[in-house]
Each structure stands twice: as structure tokens, then as C-alpha cells.
Amino acid sequence: MIFCKHPALTAALDETVSRSQGPLWDASRPAFDDLLLNFPNSPNVFHSRWVVGRSLILTENSDFVFIDPPGKKDWPDISDVIRRLRPGQSTMIWLPMGANTTEKPPTEDGVSSQCREEALRLGMSATAIRWAKGGHAIGCQLIYRLIPEAVTALRKVSEEVVRIAKLRSGTSSKWRYCPLHYDP
Secondary structure, eight states: OOOOSOHHHHHHHHHHHHHOOOOEEESSHHHHHHHHHHSTTOTTEEESOOOHHHHHHHHHTOSEEEEOOSSGGGHHHHHHHHHHSOTTOEEEEEEEEEEETTSSSOEEOHHHHHHHHHHHHTTOEEEEEEOOSSSSEEEEEEEEEOOHHHHHHHHHHHHHHHHHHHHHHOTTOSOOSOOEEEOO
């Protein structure tokens, strides 16, 4: 079960996961242990580094693909996976949003925007949230292809997360930016 305070997103993700018999894997031992705990009877839980060549067949046959790479350097492999997925195959990718530190205040770096622009050309949608004025990571972005109800719920949740973060941190909030939503 996926836990979230937004009932529509919880229901949409639960439905996607419950129908899925696809593989689940992670290179992190704690994350792998969590997968085993939540999917104890699944024969498709693996502990391995995500390598496109070995995992592509499993990914292509999955109902839902979630990719959380360690950084944007894996984007060429990720975009290769996106190109091979079935049209309409539910997919979500989390990527950090880097800073262009040559500008004051720093703007989004070119690599982050290039990843998003390529994903949009490939038929994906995106939600970007910027929360910091400086540093190397100034935000994050979700890149996704989901059913319309899940897209609506995901966008509402991202807006709610920003609203709550602003309330908790007061007027000097680093969460001062609203989510930006992009469609292909």
C-alpha cells in the first residue's frame, strides 16, 4: 500500500501497484529490505544496480516504472528506457534540479532543463519545484506519464507539500516557489 495524505493520489498509486506484477529493485540495501517487507510474496524483488541492458526487458513489461537515479548523469540511459516503453505505460522519474552558480541568484542549470525538455518531447509531463536560492541542488522535478486522474492528484499533492512547508518555516521560507507543471 502507498501511504499519502491525498486520497486520490493514494488510490491511483495503490491501483497501479496492486495491478503490477512487474519487477521491483534497488541498489540500496535499506531500500531493497523495504521492498521485501512490503512485497514479501513477490518473486520479482531484486537487489542490483539499475543497468539498462539487464533490466530493460523487465521494465518494458512493467505496469508502472519508477526511476529514482542518484543524479542527472544517468539521464541518457533513462531517456533510452523512456523511448522503449509502451505508449501510455505509467512512469515516474525523480530528478534533482541543479543550480547555475554563475548567476546571482542561481538559476536552474542547463542539464536539469535539458532533461525536462527531452522528456516533454518524448510525451512525458513534469512538475518542477524550486526551494533554495543557492547551493548545488535548488529543487527537484518529477517527470511522469500517468493516467489523467493521477496527474491531477500528483499536482495537487505537490502544491500542498509546498503550502505546508511554507507554513512550517515561516516568512523566511526557502519553499517560496510554487510548483511549475509542464505538459508535452
